[in-house]
Amino acid sequence: MDDDRSGVAGRPRSSEGIWREEFSVDSAEDAYVQRRQFTKFLVLTSLGMACGNGWIWLRSLAAKNGPAYPELVVGRASELADGQVRMFSYPGPEDPCILFRRANGELAAFSQKCTHLSCAVYYAAGRDRLECPCHEGFFSPEDGRVLQGPPPRPLPRIRLSRRGDQIVAVAVEDKVEP
Amino acid sequence: MNPLERRRRQGAIGAAMSCVIVLLIVQMWLLTATLESYLAGHHGVAAPAFAVSLAVFLLCGALYALVMRLDRSRSSSHAPRSTSGPWTIGQQ
Numbered sequence: 001m002d003d004d005r006s007g008v009a010g011r012p013r014s015s016e017g018i019w020r021e022e023f024s025v026d027s028a029e030d031a032y033v034q035r036r037q038f039t040k041f042l043v044l045t046s047l048g049m050a051c052g053n054g055w056i057w058l059r060s061l062a063a064k065n066g067p068a069y070p071e072l073v074v075g076r077a078s079e080l081a082d083g084q085v086r087m088f089s090y091p092g093p094e095d096p097c098i099l100f101r102r103a104n105g106e107l108a109a110f111s112q113k114c115t116h117l118s119c120a121v122y123y124a125a126g127r128d129r130l131e132c133p134c135h136e137g138f139f140s141p142e143d144g145r146v147l148q149g150p151p152p153r154p155l156p157r158i159r160l161s162r163r164g165d166q167i168v169a170v171a172v173e174d175k176v177e178p
Numbered sequence: 179m180n181p182l183e184r185r186r187r188q189g190a191i192g193a194a195m196s197c198v199i200v201l202l203i204v205q206m207w208l209l210t211a212t213l214e215s216y217l218a219g220h221h222g223v224a225a226p227a228f229a230v231s232l233a234v235f236l237l238c239g240a241l242y243a244l245v246m247r248l249d250r251s252r253s254s255s256h257a258p259r260s261t262s263g264p265w266t267i268g269q270q
């Protein structure tokens with residue numbers, strides 16, 4: 001009973017609570033409170049980014065052990081003439097790759113996903129380079145390095161091994177020295 | 179609260195907010211650079227980048243905590259504000 005009358009000027013606390021709940025901040029302090037809330041939001045964003053960095057760190061720890069790549073027969077050397085290509089998926093079914101024989105007879109294989117926006121690259125035999133038709137990104141057929149265009153990274157190279165006439169994919173070399 | 183103190187508080191929160199924004203921009207750059215590096219196969223940078231990012235977050239948190247502490251100390255050193263409103267509901 002006494003609590004009900006304890007508000008200022010004898011107003012019941014219950015009625016003060018209603019307007020105080022609706023207008024909890026004085027108008028003069030509004031800008032301050034908005035900035036404080038925004039700072040809180042920024043700090044939470046900072047936490048999110050630290051978590052992102054943590055996720056990358058955990059992924060890199062997992063990758064340090066080295067993924068075990070399967071061996072996959074991707075074709076026969078005798079079937080590929082100079083400038084010819086063969087598509088295959090390696091190491092998983094969702095990883096398209098391109099195998100080709102260059103004019104000098106050398107066999108090479110790379111991931112077919114452009115490192116820019118994942119368009120499919122193709123081997124331009126006449127110009128002896130890998131080309132992405134979407135944004136004209138060109139890659140070297142020797143090591144996959146970027147020759148021109150927007151791709152930020154070289155193409156991952158597929159390490160090949162010969163077993164007689166068979167061409168076997170044995171690993172993905174995604175580490176590129178600058 | 180008098181206008182001078184209000185201005186000081188707004189200056190403090192503004193300074194803290196500016197510092198947090200600058201730190202956040204650094205952290206954004208760090209995250210994108212680390213991701214780019216990781217995708218290029220350079221896994222060695224991930225651990226130091228995470229440590230720096232965590233330190234930046236702790237710094238941001240410390241700035242925010244400082245603002246909150248200033249706020250609390252101000253509230254406790256002043257008399258409680260009037261709870262009376264500009265009007266009352268259900269009262270004559």
